Amino acid sequence: MSIPRCFPLLILLVLLGCGDGRVKLPTALVAGTVTYQGKPLGTGRIIFFHPSGQAVATDLSADGTYELAAFLGNNRVAITSYLPEQPDANFKDRGRIAILKNRIPDRYAEPATSGLTFEVKPRENEKADFSLVEMK
Numbered sequence: 439m440s441i442p443r444c445f446p447l448l449i450l451l452v453l454l455g456c457g458d459g460r461v462k463l464p465t466a467l468v469a470g471t472v473t474y475q476g477k478p479l480g481t482g483r484i485i486f487f488h489p490s491g492q493a494v495a496t497d498l499s500a501d502g503t504y505e506l507a508a509f510l511g512n513n514r515v516a517i518t519s520y521l522p523e524q525p526d527a528n529f530k531d532r533g534r535i536a537i538l539k540n541r542i543p544d545r546y547a548e549p550a551t552s553g554l555t556f557e558v559k560p561r562e563n564e565k566a567d568f569s570l571v572e573m574k
Contacts, residue, residue, distance in 0.1 A: 463490060465507040466558050470566035472517055474542050478502025479570065482519030482541070486556065487549045489513075508558045514549035515556055517542065517568065542570050 468486070472479045479502045485495040488509040496506040498519070520538040545551040556566050 461490065463488065463492065463509045464560070465494075465509055466560055466563060467505065468508045468556065468558055468563045468566045469503070469505040470564075470568065471502045472498055472504065472568045472570065473502055474519070474570040475572060476569075479517070479519050479542065482517060484568075485516045485518075485549070486513040486558070487516065508556075508563075510558050510560060512555055512557050514552070515554035515568065516549045516552050517546045517554070517570065543572060545573075546570055 472482065472484060478500075479498055480500045482498045483495055484498060484504050484506075485493055486506070486508040487493045488511060490509070492509060494506055494508050496504050498504050519541040521541055540547060546554070554568055556563070
């Protein structure tokens with residue numbers, strides 16, 4: 439029994455088809471500090487959105503710092519920081535939906551409205567600091 443000549447090509451096509459469908463983009467280390475009204479934002483999350491639609495996120499440390507591997511290129515950035523939900527002593531239903539209150543202006547939670555961007559370059563990007571302010 440002989441193996442058809444196209445068999446190796448068939449195996450290659452099958453292997454290439456196995457994956458999550460996303461293009462593997464190059465990344466670089468990004469680190470910085472997030473402040474709100476001049477003080478470190480001690481809780482929250484920062485998300486880098488690449489134009490390809492892929493995103494990476496990490497939690498902020500207590501001193502407002504973060505570090506992550508972001509995709510190279512110009513990324514839109516979103517930042518969230520929610521207050522912990524305060525339990526209502528009069529509300530006993532455990533099936534309720536939590537309404538979270540943002541510590542920072544809501545516009546920072548969406549990449550389209552945050553106004554925050556960062557150009558991730560091939561080498562380490564040590565100064566990706568974001569200073570958030572309340573708009574009047």
